[in-house]
Amino acid sequence: MEHYYQPEIECASQEQILAWQNERLVKQVRHVWDNVPYYRKKMEEKGVAPGDVQSVADLHKLPFLTKDDLRDAYPYGLLAAPMRDCVRIQSTSGTTGRRVVAFYTQHDLDLWEDCCARAIVAAGGTADDVCHVSYGYGLFTGGPGLNGGSHRVGCLTIPMSSGNTDRQLQFMVDLGATILCCTPSYAAYLAESIQERGLRDQIKLKAGIFGAEAWSEEMRQDIQNKLGIKAYDIYGLTETSGPGVSFECSAQTGMHVNEDHFIAEIIDPDTGEVLPEGSKGELVFSSITKEAFPLLRYRTRDICVLTREKCSCGRTHVKMCKPMGRSDDMLIVKGVNVFPSQIETVLLEQGYPANYQIIVDRVNNSDTLEVMVEMTPEIFSDSLGRVSEMEKGLVAALKAMLGIYARVRLVAPKSITRSEGKAVRVIDKRKI
Numbered sequence: 001m002e003h004y005y006q007p008e009i010e011c012a013s014q015e016q017i018l019a020w021q022n023e024r025l026v027k028q029v030r031h032v033w034d035n036v037p038y039y040r041k042k043m044e045e046k047g048v049a050p051g052d053v054q055s056v057a058d059l060h061k062l063p064f065l066t067k068d069d070l071r072d073a074y075p076y077g078l079l080a081a082p083m084r085d086c087v088r089i090q091s092t093s094g095t096t097g098r099r100v101v102a103f104y105t106q107h108d109l110d111l112w113e114d115c116c117a118r119a120i121v122a123a124g125g126t127a128d129d130v131c132h133v134s135y136g137y138g139l140f141t142g143g144p145g146l147n148g149g150s151h152r153v154g155c156l157t158i159p160m161s162s163g164n165t166d167r168q169l170q171f172m173v174d175l176g177a178t179i180l181c182c183t184p185s186y187a188a189y190l191a192e193s194i195q196e197r198g199l200r201d202q203i204k205l206k207a208g209i210f211g212a213e214a215w216s217e218e219m220r221q222d223i224q225n226k227l228g229i230k231a232y233d234i235y236g237l238t239e240t241s242g243p244g245v246s247f248e249c250s251a252q253t254g255m256h257v258n259e260d261h262f263i264a265e266i267i268d269p270d271t272g273e274v275l276p277e278g279s280k281g282e283l284v285f286s287s288i289t290k291e292a293f294p295l296l297r298y299r300t301r302d303i304c305v306l307t308r309e310k311c312s313c314g315r316t317h318v319k320m321c322k323p324m325g326r327s328d329d330m331l332i333v334k335g336v337n338v339f340p341s342q343i344e345t346v347l348l349e350q351g352y353p354a355n356y357q358i359i360v361d362r363v364n365n366s367d368t369l370e371v372m373v374e375m376t377p378e379i380f381s382d383s384l385g386r387v388s389e390m391e392k393g394l395v396a397a398l399k400a401m402l403g404i405y406a407r408v409r410l411v412a413p414k415s416i417t418r419s420e421g422k423a424v425r426v427i428d429k430r431k432i
């Protein structure tokens with residue numbers, strides 16, 4: 001039998017959902033107009049005032065927001081609540097040196113945790129479960145989001161964070177974890193480690209909630225078979241609070257968007273035109289209940305399709321397919337967002353020429369990142385010892401910018417193939 005965390009909301013009629021959206025959108029537009037000068041200016045530039053937005057049908061009149069706006073308004077420029085009402089930030093990579101910072105009031109945290117709780121209950125979670133959270137904790141939203149949702153459901157929550165696989169497996173066995181929350185690639189790695197160590201019989205997992213990066217149906221089958229669990233997808237982004245913008249139900253055919261909090265649109269990424277249901281395009285979200293950091297018409301750059309077909313689980317909220325790619329060049333490596341422009345910023349800052357190549361691969365279910373950089377002729381003529389020292393320096397600078405390890409290979413000047421058209425900066429060898 002299907003279980004819901006908030007059945008009256010999750011299974012509300014479409015008319016009811018639209019009524020909530022209409023009312024909340026009007027209020028939210030007024031809220032940003034009154035409290036965020038940056039927003040007011042953008043709206044004025046587009047010639048739209050709060051009175052022009054009376055319902056969801058008027059949403060298209062509002063300007064889009066992008067990561068560039070977050071960079072320009074960094075850090076406090078989009079804050080819509082007094083700082084004394086804010087209790088938390090979370091953060092993710094920006095396109096260059098400036099990170100995206102999202103703010104939360106206590107109310108925002110409560111609603112976010114509700115969204116994550118819906119996902120956990122949809123995956124079969126109850127107060128009897130032991131929920132093992134291996135998403136990263138800290139600035140990343142994965143750990144704190146699922147941790148909060150797990151508390152709300154009443155699961156015994158294990159805040160493992162990522163890394164230290166041996167300790168992860170030991171806790172999983174000793175405490176009898178039944179639900180695993182982590183990135184799909186880490187789940188695949190854990191599944192393999194469990195097989196290798198012959199621990200399968202001692203593992204009590206029944207479900208996994210995996211997201212933050214793209215994963216295929218084949219990968220789902222593989223994880224499900226190896227661990228003997230049902231694997232559910234979960235989607236979200238820091239800008240709209242984190243995981244739990246949408247989540248999968250028992251049907252496992254796409255993720256229900258929490259439409260009482262987010263209005264989803266699909267647009268043509270080139271023209272910005274809103275596309276009809278069922279079309280493939282860029283996903284845009286408006287958060288209509290957030291107090292501190294309410295983004296309206298935020299362009300996610302994720303390419304997706306929305307459908308309102310009736311779902312066997314009984315939920316009525318619109319479903320999005322697994323994201324099918326991006327309309328920008330963001331890579332997700334080990335669950336961390338990486339922009340080639342961040343890497344270029346580091347290289348130029350360190351005095352290297354902009355001749356580089358980024359190579360991403362997946363070895364034993366784990367992502368690897370390598371940056372190949374041409375040396376200047378001066379460095380090239382230096383001793384080998386000096387070159388390896390410079391490589392180390394670059395590894396550290398990249399780690400500081402990206403938060404993850406990237407292998408660095410300094411190569412001879414002019415050895416990276418020049419392309420006649422656009423430079424090929426990224427070689428992604430992963431088959432997702």
Ligand code: DLL
Pocket residue numbers: 092093135141142143210211212213214215233234235236237238239242243244300302322323332337
């Ligand atoms: O990845 C939030 C999250 C944490 C989601 C834990 C799910 C689980 P960001 O670091 O801001 O936030 O990255 C957001 O990650 O725009 C997508 O491109 C990608 N992404 C997130 N979930 C999925 C998913 C978190 N289920 C960016 N499938 C988004 C594919 C995903 N891509």
